[in-house]
Amino acid sequence: MTEEPSGGDLSRLRQLNAQAVLRALRDDKPLTLTELAKRTGLSRASTEDVARELIERGWVAEAEPTAGTVGRPARRYRFRADAGRVLGVDIGGHSIRALVTDLDGEVQHSTSVAVTPQLGRKERLAALDTCVAAALTGADVTAGQIWSTGVATTGLVDGTGKVMLSDSLAEWTGVDLAAHLRKLVGAPARVENDSKVAALAESWRGVARHAKDVVFLLAGVRTGTGLIIDGKLHRGFGNAAGEIGALPAIGWLKAPDQLRAWAGGKDEFEDVFLAARNGDRAAVRAVRRYTRDIAIGVSALILTLDPELLVIGGGFSRSADLVLQPLRAELDRWCLRTPEIRVSTFGDEGVALGAVRLALEQVESRLYDGTELSPAGIAGASGRRASGSAGER
Template identity: 50%
Template sequence: MDLRGGDLSRLRQLNSLTTIRALRETGPLTLSALAERAGLSRPSTKEVVDELASLGWVEEVSPSPGTMGRPARRYRFRADSGHLVGVDIGGHNVRAALSDLDGHVLAETRQPVEPDAPLDERLAAIERAVSGCLAASRKTPADLWAVAAGTTGVITPDGRIAFSAAVPAWTGLDLAGRLREMFPCEILVENDSRLAALAEFRRGAARDARDVVFLHVGRRMGAGLIIDGKVHRGFGAAAGEVAMLPESRWFHAPEHLNTSAVVPPGTSPEDAAGHTLTAARAGDLATLEELFRYVDDLAVGTAAMVLLLDPQLVVLGGGFSRSADVLLPPLRDRLEQRCIRPPEVRASTLGDECVVVGAIDHAVEHVDRRFFTPEAGPLPISR
């Protein structure tokens, strides 16, 4: 920390950020407890808290009902100063969730959409899903600080979809630009598998790991990578696109589950694999053969990433993670056969919610960088 030249405003900023971080990590604190955690004197802490309260970032917490005597004043960070939205733009559904600035989800909605829906229809489903969250929480678009969207494909840093195999109409779309037409706030667009990996790292099965391969398995296959505690995008934002390598056998792997003999005629693609996985769980031999073919294909691309990155952990996520009980044992077996040091393999704890939760976490990280780092400049008045 360089404070030469009597830069007291810089010192006040750092003290403010330290105080906010302590309140966000711990929850409501008394002045004495806050001073201890922030490493400040009690008078300095009181001065910082008063300034943060005037800006709208901190407020006093009412005493708990039934408290005897005169309780010490407690203060909390006003995470409800602003709101964030995460969106999962899937092939069959658009999910949206609204949260406060700490990422606590307050409302969720889902809008069905057909895989071959026209571009404008899919965009309209996004707007309906977000509007549903706003209505459920009695908020307006003006209350939003950021909307983060996750979708399939290679996403450029400015939010364009360079390529999408799962939704061809998406290719070339300036998705960030179209979302800015809907919502008057910061817009973030990221690959859905990458957001799912972030969610598992921040909240789910990978919270104790720093090097993770996340397998996003469902009607299509994808992967997200966490390297040294950070989401890895790659030089051209195309890291983890193993499915694009034909030899990995990932692109067509779900067909083993979608087209087995136990799937009733006319079953929608969204539900087909569930019949196969249920029959395999019951021990149906023919269905087990299809499941093993699927796992054989899944293991090829997974082993390639494991051998390259040597991760601590592989997380099985996405829609098929609901059947982790039948998928994980053969996957572990195949990785043990192929990998020098087989990693631990776990099931997702977030399931279908992993992308929308990861989008919320992505928005939280963006807001933190924007307002709550020394490089961000003075704290603004909250809105």
């Protein structure tokens, strides 16, 4: 004799069905009931019941009919990306950038503020506050409308959102960024190293979105890496995975000096690349020496991970036409198999977009674990959790 499902079982089943429909709509364009049923494996009747319930809760809406459709079109359903907003912040040595996006990661407003590596902690945090305020104003939202915040920064970050070590920013070691952003915005905040976050952006919707194993190289005044293993960001036991540049023998710490030598010791890197592009032999040699230095560490990572793809990002990626050929030659020299090399297309927003993805991961974990909540409920929960004492990860 088959037992009837208990009330708790039925409630859990409804939640699982709602999760399946939400995931399908999050990952695709607007879908009809028939298409939703095929993607979720639910019956059409169950799919219709779930869709109706999610519309009532505010997560789903009927999409506008497609223009030019003959006859009565089938109803299509879409995830309400406009139900909430998230914030992504990139705290760098020379600029701070903040993005406000909807729940699909579509940018509503982007703002940046110029800073310097020598800026003290108090002044840098003040610049951060100014940048966030400008982004919120530009997106026409208040801090209370932000559901989650993702933050990227230079240096090592621990599991509570505190900077454990930062050699490149003055007075930055020990700053509790998660606590600062929770107080500033009033929403849960997740903090991560900028190179790792940039790798996350590429895996999410960049040139690495179809690759499972990726080495991301942040090439600029600083050199850093982010690792994607089996489609997921790899942090390591102590969040220090990929920090191969800390080893002096690798040569990453002195690599930019090869470019500075051409510019008389100044950080005029764009001038070096421009001169090399125009045929200046000394500049070409400087770029090749720089490339040779970074290739040693990249080769070590490739030999260790055997990635499908190497992605070049960061400020120097704008001069990839000068770097790729000598880099590939060095990798061919040292590696058993040189992976495909791609250049990031995100420009200056790559790290901030990765921070947005951090924020969205927090929203999705609450969304899929608690679909009984409406968007207003999620927003309310965000505010309550942000006022707590625990750091968000």
